[in-house]
Structures are given as structure tokens and as C-alpha cells.
Amino acid sequence: MARRFDPQTLPGFGAIAALAFALLYLPLIVLVTYSFNAGDLIGRWEGLSWRWYAQALSNAAIQDAALRSLVLALVAAALSTALAVLAALATTRADQFRPRHAIAAVINQPLVVPEIVMAVALLLLFSMLRQATGLSGMGYLLAAHVTFCIPFAYLPVRARLEGMDANLERAAADLYASPLTVFRRITLPLLAPGILAGFMLAFVISLDNVVISQFIKTAGQETLPTYMLGQLRRGISAEIYAVSTMLVGLSLLILTLSFLVNRTRP
Amino acid sequence: MIQLHSVSKIYGAGAGAVTALSDVSLTIAENEFFTLLGPSGCGKTTLLRMLAGFEVPSRGAIVLDGRDIADLPPNRRPINTVFQNYALFPHMTVAQNIAFGLQSLGRPRAAIKARVAEMLALVAMEHLADRKIAAMSGGQQQRVALARALAPAPRILLLDEPLSALDLKLRRQMQIELKRLQAETGITFVFVTHDQEEALTMSDRIAVMGAGLLHQVASPRDLYDRPANRFVAGFIGEGNFLPVHVRSRDGALARVTIAGADLTLPAETLPAGEMQALVRPERIVLAPAGGTGGLHLSGVVENLVYIGTDTHLHLRLPDGAQITARIGNGDPHLQGLAPGARAALAVPSDALRLVPA
Amino acid sequence: MSLADARPADLAAPPARQAEARKSRREARTRWWLATPALLTIAALSLLPLCIVILYSVLERDSYGGILWALSGEAWIEVFFQRDIFEGTLAPAGAHLAILWRSIRLALITTGLTLLIGVPTAYFIGTRPAHTRNLWLFAITVPFWTSLLIRIIAIGELIRRDGLVNAALLQMGLIDEPLQMLFTDFAIGLGMTYVYLPLMVLPVYAAVQRLDPRLMEAAYDLYASRARTFWRVILPLIRPGVIAGSLLVFIPSLGDYVTPRVLGGGSNLMIGNLIELQFGQGRNWPLGAALALTLMILIGLALIPCARLLRGKAAPHG
Numbered sequence: 041m042a043r044r045f046d047p048q049t050l051p052g053f054g055a056i057a058a059l060a061f062a063l064l065y066l067p068l069i070v071l072v073t074y075s076f077n078a079g080d081l082i083g084r085w086e087g088l089s090w091r092w093y094a095q096a097l098s099n100a101a102i103q104d105a106a107l108r109s110l111v112l113a114l115v116a117a118a119l120s121t122a123l124a125v126l127a128a129l130a131t132t133r134a135d136q137f138r139p140r141h142a143i144a145a146v147i148n149q150p151l152v153v154p155e156i157v158m159a160v161a162l163l164l165l166f167s168m169l170r171q172a173t174g175l176s177g178m179g180y181l182l183a184a185h186v187t188f189c190i191p192f193a194y195l196p197v198r199a200r201l202e203g204m205d206a207n208l209e210r211a212a213a214d215l216y217a218s219p220l221t222v223f224r225r226i227t228l229p230l231l232a233p234g235i236l237a238g239f240m241l242a243f244v245i246s247l248d249n250v251v252i253s254q255f256i257k258t259a260g261q262e263t264l265p266t267y268m269l270g271q272l273r274r275g276i277s278a279e280i281y282a283v284s285t286m287l288v289g290l291s292l293l294i295l296t297l298s299f300l301v302n303r304t305r306p
Numbered sequence: 307m308i309q310l311h312s313v314s315k316i317y318g319a320g321a322g323a324v325t326a327l328s329d330v331s332l333t334i335a336e337n338e339f340f341t342l343l344g345p346s347g348c349g350k351t352t353l354l355r356m357l358a359g360f361e362v363p364s365r366g367a368i369v370l371d372g373r374d375i376a377d378l379p380p381n382r383r384p385i386n387t388v389f390q391n392y393a394l395f396p397h398m399t400v401a402q403n404i405a406f407g408l409q410s411l412g413r414p415r416a417a418i419k420a421r422v423a424e425m426l427a428l429v430a431m432e433h434l435a436d437r438k439i440a441a442m443s444g445g446q447q448q449r450v451a452l453a454r455a456l457a458p459a460p461r462i463l464l465l466d467e468p469l470s471a472l473d474l475k476l477r478r479q480m481q482i483e484l485k486r487l488q489a490e491t492g493i494t495f496v497f498v499t500h501d502q503e504e505a506l507t508m509s510d511r512i513a514v515m516g517a518g519l520l521h522q523v524a525s526p527r528d529l530y531d532r533p534a535n536r537f538v539a540g541f542i543g544e545g546n547f548l549p550v551h552v553r554s555r556d557g558a559l560a561r562v563t564i565a566g567a568d569l570t571l572p573a574e575t576l577p578a579g580e581m582q583a584l585v586r587p588e589r590i591v592l593a594p595a596g597g598t599g600g601l602h603l604s605g606v607v608e609n610l611v612y613i614g615t616d617t618h619l620h621l622r623l624p625d626g627a628q629i630t631a632r633i634g635n636g637d638p639h640l641q642g643l644a645p646g647a648r649a650a651l652a653v654p655s656d657a658l659r660l661v662p663a
Numbered sequence: 664m665s666l667a668d669a670r671p672a673d674l675a676a677p678p679a680r681q682a683e684a685r686k687s688r689r690e691a692r693t694r695w696w697l698a699t700p701a702l703l704t705i706a707a708l709s710l711l712p713l714c715i716v717i718l719y720s721v722l723e724r725d726s727y728g729g730i731l732w733a734l735s736g737e738a739w740i741e742v743f744f745q746r747d748i749f750e751g752t753l754a755p756a757g758a759h760l761a762i763l764w765r766s767i768r769l770a771l772i773t774t775g776l777t778l779l780i781g782v783p784t785a786y787f788i789g790t791r792p793a794h795t796r797n798l799w800l801f802a803i804t805v806p807f808w809t810s811l812l813i814r815i816i817a818i819g820e821l822i823r824r825d826g827l828v829n830a831a832l833l834q835m836g837l838i839d840e841p842l843q844m845l846f847t848d849f850a851i852g853l854g855m856t857y858v859y860l861p862l863m864v865l866p867v868y869a870a871v872q873r874l875d876p877r878l879m880e881a882a883y884d885l886y887a888s889r890a891r892t893f894w895r896v897i898l899p900l901i902r903p904g905v906i907a908g909s910l911l912v913f914i915p916s917l918g919d920y921v922t923p924r925v926l927g928g929g930s931n932l933m934i935g936n937l938i939e940l941q942f943g944q945g946r947n948w949p950l951g952a953a954l955a956l957t958l959m960i961l962i963g964l965a966l967i968p969c970a971r972l973l974r975g976k977a978a979p980h981g
Contacts, residue, residue, distance in 0.1 A: 050892075127698045130698035137691055154915060187708040188709075288809045359883075381887055
């Protein structure tokens with residue numbers, strides 16, 4: 041029996057897709073593999089070992105940078121998600137509210153500026169502020185991270201809100217619920233997966249940021265990515281691979297969670 | 307001439323296999339308006355897609371001009387399709403859509419230009435040649451789809467429920483239009499529809515299909531008057547089906563009881579096995595009880611429904627069966643009939659058709 | 664209905680409308696309050712700093728870093744020209760122009776390569792059965808959400824002198840000695856292609872998903888070959904996704920800083936690295952600001968033809 045004629049198949053496209061997946065995953069697989077290498081020399085496999093993980097985890101500089109990165113990402117994600125939820129409530133399901141497109145455009149603005157430009161811009165602003173106020177500290181880094189995380193937290197929340205049936209809230213109001221009760225009992229629970237997805241995205245974005253952190257940080261404010269970037273000057277060590285693998289694992293875990301959470305459609 | 311030899315289509319395998327088409331054989335003649343008619347899921351679309359080349363039969367052969375084309379891909383068959391929702395290319399103009407097939411075939415530029423103009427004239431769309439498809443109404447899109455499929459002058463034109471998206475008035479108009487196009491171009495049309503009226507109006511011959519089986523291939527008149535079985539009789543037109551009991555069969559005559567009334571019929575009109583009597587509502591007349599010749603029935607009027615030219619009379623027979631008659635409003639016997647009254651009906655012998663159950 | 668019945672309703676109407684207008688004003692006010700925190704944050708930390716960049720680009724440089732509060736066009740001149748220290752004559756700034764050109768060239772090559780790989784990949788994913796499609800999509804997004812820096816480190820590992828690629832090529836006998844791939848423009852292009860590929864795949868995939876398979880059937884029914892169907896039917900219909908993907912790849916490639924720093928070594932700079940230099944060793948903040956704005960202008964220039972392409976033949980799906 042002859043094969044059915046499939047009008048959607050194009051010859052060679054499957055092969056190119058296979059190449060794409062190989063290109064995307066091969067480097068990561070190699071990196072993860074070498075992080076378990078027992079030998080000192082990168083590139084020569086000498087058997088399985090946890091030694092680089094042990095070394096990385098006991099490295100005070102890495103501990104310090106990792107803790108800073110995690111705290112920064114948690115706080116920045118929480119703050120940016122809070123701001124994004126409010127903004128999403130303001131700009132969705134409001135056909136009569138004319139400025140909503142303009143507001144959405146402003147909120148998404150950090151997405152259209154190249155990172156390096158935003159890094160330079162914030163560097164100039166913060167150096168002025170540092171001079172004017174004499175204040176230093178983590179506040180600058182946090183403010184920068186909150187800013188570029190807002191659009192990433194905003195997108196899933198807005199998408200979730202737009203998919204929600206406004207009649208549910210109308211029905212609750214019809215059943216004598218006050219606006220606050222409607223929000224607490226109906227809107228917020230339905231919105232929760234979107235908020236969680238927004239938070240996770242913002243967390244990953246903050247955790248992975250290099251360029252902006254690199255420009256803004258002052259002495260003693262290394263994040264994990266800026267620490268790694270700095271270490272690269274001295275040549276790559278398998279220790280960096282171990283840190284990378286842990287970071288990739290964390291991102292993967294969060295991404296999988298947000299994928300699963302977001303599968304429950306409103 | 308295109309022939310299907312014992313074509314079957316089975317999707318899946320093993321216990322979950324679904325038979326979409328079962329052992330279909332038929333011949334479609336040159337220059338014929340041939341219709342595949344049946345309810346949704348009957349296999350007519352599968353059959354059409356096999357002719358187009360989008361499906362390959364699991365068994366059997368499709369022979370065009372003496373060559374089996376069953377395995378030929380769609381772009382190598384001299385067969386074009388008018389798709390159900392037209393599938394016009396939204397990024398091209400009307401003229402570009404019509405030229406597409408000719409360009410694929412590598413025809414010279416001048417020939418394409420001339421042919422496109424000819425096709426535009428054929429469907430009366432000359433003034434809209436450079437319009438985008440999105441700017442077209444449903445009826446206009448229908449014409450473009452026809453012109454596009456006819457432009458390469460295919461041996462066979464397949465039409466997949468092309469009128470289903472149009473409103474009633476436009477549909478009537480397009481039915482006449484399609485018939486004209488078929489006559490003018492001399493191309494064999496294979497038309498798929500679930501609408502029996504559409505099929506009866508346009509077709510030279512109709513293939514009635516149900517549940518993957520081909521039930522009957524005949525002209526519209528033969529389908530209506532001489533349905534091959536209960537399925538065809540029920541699908542085409544309206545009909546009353548009455549129980550038949552064969553009392554005896556000696557020589558040329560058979561004595562039967564239909565809905566309680568005795569009757570002698572020529573034995574050759576009886577099919578083999580179980581059977582039912584088909585009586586078309588419009589062939590029933592109101593008559594005084596006890597007449598001779600044909601079938602005489604009497605019962606209680608259940609309901610009278612006025613439908614303009616005629617009245618539908620629903621009668622409950624003594625054996626509990628219900629029968630519907632369509633009586634012209636000019637019939638004097640209709641006067642004074644009301645629900646609850648007794649009425650007598652007569653069916654002429656030639657209006658009785660015994661079909662296998 | 665009599666006139667007498669109608670009158671009371673007419674009289675009641677104007678106050679009702681006022682109440683409605685009040686309600687919608689109140690709602691608008693609430694919405695503004697909700698949006699304010701996010702808007703203020705972005706205004707203060709993204710829009711305002713951009714204005715500061717514009718301002719700094721026309722100020723005079725302080726040779727110890729920072730600026731002097733005096734207007735000057737020197738930074739913009741320095742983007743393209745260099746001044747002879749003794750005679751004050753201008754000559755084209757060869758190094759800057761070379762870096763600008765390398766950035767544009769590499770960004771274009773990256774966009775081209777992601778198109779070449781990404782469009783077929785997106786099409787392949789978009790035409791998978793519905794139940795496996797999300798999994799394929801997930802597989803594309805995983806690398807996208809892992810740290811850019813880590814992915815660049817990983818690709819550097821692969822193409823090192825004693826890396827896996829060289830080892831494989833030697834093994835196969837295709838080369839006699841290891842190729843110098845790391846710290847070249849090739850490495851930067853490869854790295855950016857790898858890093859930004861998902862940005863091409865995702866929008867193209869979205870467009871492929873909206874494709875009506877009947878249109879492909881119609882093309883084959885009208886004697887089109889696979890190639891003709893792709894070029895004349897599929898590609899024009901997914902063009903909005905292709906253009907969006909190209910922009911999403913081109914913009915970050917042009918402004919990339921991490922990839923050339925890690926894979927380009929010290930010598931193969933792109934605009935991003937040149938900008939950073941001005942705030943580091945260069946101590947020329949106005950020039951850094953002017954270079955950052957040059958980058959923004961280049962991106963703006965890239966947007967114009969794309970916008971025209973999108974508007975010109977944007978065909979809604981029928």
C-alpha cells in the first residue's frame with residue numbers, strides 16, 4: 041500500500057529540525073557531562089566525579105555570589121510581579137479605557153531596548169544618584185532588575201486575564217459580592233497560575249542577567265553570572281561547569297513548573 | 307472515463323481499524339455530471355479525496371484512461387478540485403489565483419494571460435481580476451474557485467460541497483450556473499453533497515452512499531422512482547414505509563398484505579428476502595373507502611398541516627402505523643376533514659414500490 | 664405606546680446617562696491608579712535613563728571618567744571620525760567603522776542562519792500532531808530559558824582547539840590539525856545563531872500554526888511541486904512571523920555584548936564591547952552614550968523596511 045500524500049510535509053525540513061535540536065542541545069549536554077569529569081583538564085574525560093561540585097559549593101566567592109543572585113532574583117521577581125499584576129488589571133478587559141494600549145506599550149518598552157543600551161543608561165543614572173545622595177548598596181541592582189523583569193511578569197498575567205470570562209465576576213457581583221470580595225474570591229484564584237508563571241519568568245530572567253548587572257554592580261556585588269564572566273578571563277575551569285549545570289537545572293525546574301502550571305487553561 | 311475497481315479505505319489497523327469505504331466499484335462517464343450523495347460520514351469525501359490524490363486506497367484501483375492512478379500524487383493528476391471553503395490563496399489576487407495552476411504547469415506567459423481572461427469571462431468576473439480574495443463575497447469566491455480549478459482544463463473537476471457556505475438564494479443560482487459551466491466546458495464534474503435536492507437538480511447520475519457502502523448509482527428519476535433499497539428510498543425524498551407480509555407466491559402473481567390490506571401484485575416486483583412497501587406521500591389520494599385496484603387504507607386523522615399548495619394529512623392506521631399523505635388543497639375530499647375524523651386513502655399500484663428492508 | 668407613556672422615560676434618561684459617565688470616569692481613575700506603580704518604575708528607570716544617555720552624548724568628556732557640564736558635539740564626531748591630536752584634522756575612525764561594520768555583518772549573518780535553520784524547524788514543529796506539538800515547543804524553549812552566558816560558555820567548549828568539534832573532525836580525517844575556531848568572527852556568528860535561534864522559531868511557529876492545510880492541498884491540486892508550494896504559498900502566508908522572528912534575532916545580535924566577549928576574545932569587538940570600553944578603560948562617557956544611541960538608530964533603520972514589508976502585502980487569512 042502506498043503512503044498517503046501528506047500536503048504538509050516538506051522534504052528535508054525534518055532533517056533541518058533535527059540539526060536545530062542537535063545545535064541547541066549538544067553544547068549543553070557536553071557542558072553538563074564535563075561538569076562530572078574527574079580530571080583536571082577540560083576536554084579529557086577521566087571518569088565520573090562530584091569533585092567540581094564539592095569544590096564549587098565550598099568556594100566562598102561562589103557561595104556569596106549565588107546567595108546574592110538568589111535573593112536578588114526572589115525580591116526582584118516578587119516586586120515586579122506585584123507591579124505587573126496591577127498593571128495587567130488596569131489594561132485588560134477594558135475596551136472603553138482608551139489609554140490601555142499606550143500603557144501596555146510603556147510597560148513593554150524595556151523589551152525593545154538592547155540590553156547594552158539599558159545597561160549604559162542605568163549606569164549613568166545611578167552614577168548621578170550615587171554622587172547626589174552618597175548612597176550605595178544593593179538597592180541600585182534591585183531597582184534595575186525589577187525594571188527589566190516587569191514586562192516578563194506582565195505578559196503571562198495579561199494573557200491569563202484576557203482568557204478569563206468577565207461574566208464570572210459579573211455573576212459574583214450579581215450575587216451581592218462587593219468589588220473587593222469579587223477580586224479576592226474570584227479574580228485572584230483564577231489569575232493565580234498566570235501570576236505564578238509571571239513570577240517564575242521574572243525569577244529566571246533576573247537570575248540569568250549578565251549585562252545589566254555587570255555594568256551596575258559595584259565592588260563586592262558580584263552575582264553568579266557576573267562572577268562567572270569574570271572567571272572566564274582566567275580560563276575556564278570545570279568548577280564553572282558545575283555551577284552552570286546547577287543553574288541550568290534550576291532554570292529547567294522552574295520552566296517545567298511554569299509549563300505545567302500554565303497548562304490549566306482558564 | 308474514470309473507473310473505481312473494488313476500492314476500500316481502512317484507517318488504522320487491528321482492533322481500532324475503521325472502514326471508511328468498503329468495496330466501491332463505479333464508472334463515471336466522459337462529460338457527465340456525477341454526484342456522490344450521502345449523509346456526513348458516509349465516505350463520499352474520502353472517495354473524492356482519493357480521486358484528487360490526497361488519500362490512497364487501502365485496496366482496489368482507480369483507473370483513468372486505462373491507467374491506474376491510485377498512487378499518483380495530486381500534483382500529477384489531470385484532476386482539479388473546488389474545495390469546500392474554496393481554499394483560495396489569500397495573498398494573491400483573483401487573476402493570480404486563476405493563473406496558479408497554469409504557472410505550475412509551466413505554460414507560456416501569453417497563453418496563461420489569455421486563459422485567465424477566458425476563465426474570468428466564463429464566471430463573469432472580468433472587472434474583479436485584480437482584487438484581493440479577502441475583498442470578495444462568498445458567491446464571488448465560489449466563482450473564483452471554479453475558474454481556478456477549470457483554468458488548467460482538467461479531465462475531471464471535483465467539487466467538495468462547494469455550495470454549503472452560500473445562502474439559499476445564491477445556492478439556487480449557483481446550481482444553475484454549475485450546470486451551465488459543465489455543459490459549456492464539457493468537463494466531467496464529480497460533485498459531493500449531502501443535500502438531496504441539490505443532487506437531484508443538477509446531476510446526470512447520482513451515487514448514493516451510506517456508512518462506507520455504495521447503495522445505488524442511477525439517474526435522479528430512477529433513484530426516486532426505483533430506489534434499490536430502504537436506505538436509498540429513505541434518503542431520497544419523503545416516503546411512508548409499510549410492513550409487507552407475503553402470503554403466497556404462485557407463478558407470475560404474489561398475494562401480499564400491506565398494512566392490513568390484501569393485494570395481488572406481479573411477482574417480479576417483489577425483491578428477495580424481507581421487504582417493505584414504499585409509498586410517496588404525493589402519490590396518495592383521498593378516495594371513498596372500498597375502491598378497487600391499488601392499495602386501499604383507512605384510519606383516523608391525527609393531524610392536518612397546511613403547507614401552502616398542499617396539506618399534509620397524518621393518518622393513524624388500524625395496525626398502529628402512521629402514514630403521511632400530501633393532498634392538493636383543491637381536492638374536494640379534503641373539505642370537512644378534521645383531527646379525529648375517519649378518512650380513506652388509495653395508493654395506485656404503480657405508486658407502490660417494494661424495497662428490501 | 665402613547666406619547667404620555669413615553670414622556671416620563673424621556674425625562675428620566677438624562678440623569679441616568681450622567682450616572683453612567685460618572686461610573687466610567689471612576690473606573691478609568693481606578694485603572695490609572697493600578698497602572699501607576701509600574702508606569703512610574705519604567706519611566707524612572709528606563710525612559711528617564713534613556714534621556715540621560717541622549718544628554719550625555721552631547722556633553723564634554725572628563726578625561727578622568729564622567730562628564731563636564733558643557734555642550735559638545737565631539738562624541739558624535741568621534742563615533743565616525745578621529746581627530747589628529749596635533750593638527751586637529753578629521754579622518755574616518757577606521758577602528759570604529761570596522762567594529763560597526765562587523766556588528767552589522769555578524770547580525771545579518773546570524774539573522775540569515777537562524778532563518779535558514781529556524782523556519783524549517785518551526786514549520787516542522789507546527790505541522791506535528793496536536794498532542795506532541797507542545798512537547799516539541801517546550802524542547803525549543805528550554806535552551807532559551809537557560810542562561811545566555813552558560814550557553815555561550817558551552818558552545819565555546821565545543822569549538823575550542825582541543826574541543827569536541829575539532830576532535831571529531833580530526834578523527835574523521837577531514838583536517839590534519841585543529842582549526843582555530845574560538846576567538847574568531849565565526850565563533851561569534853555561530854554563538855549568536857545558537858543563542859538566538861529560539862527567538863526565530865517561536866514567532867514563525869505561531870504563524871505556521873495558523874496556516875490552513877487546505878491551501879497546501881489546493882496548491883498540489885493545481886500541479887505545484889513541493890518547492891513551488893513552499894515558495895509561493897507557505898512562505899508568503901507565514902511572512903509576518905518570519906519578519907517578527909528576523910527582528911527578534913537581529914536586534915539583540917546587533918547589540919550583543921556577552922557573545923563577542925566570551926567567544927570573540929579580546930580583538931573581535933562588536934558595538935556592545937566598544938560601548939563598554941568607553942565606560943571602562945576608554946573613560947569617554949559621552950562617546951559611550953553616542954555609540955549606544957548609534958546602536959538604537961541602526962535598529963530603528965532596520966525596523967523601517969520590516970514595517971513596510973508587513974504593511975505592504977499584509978494579507979489577512981481568508
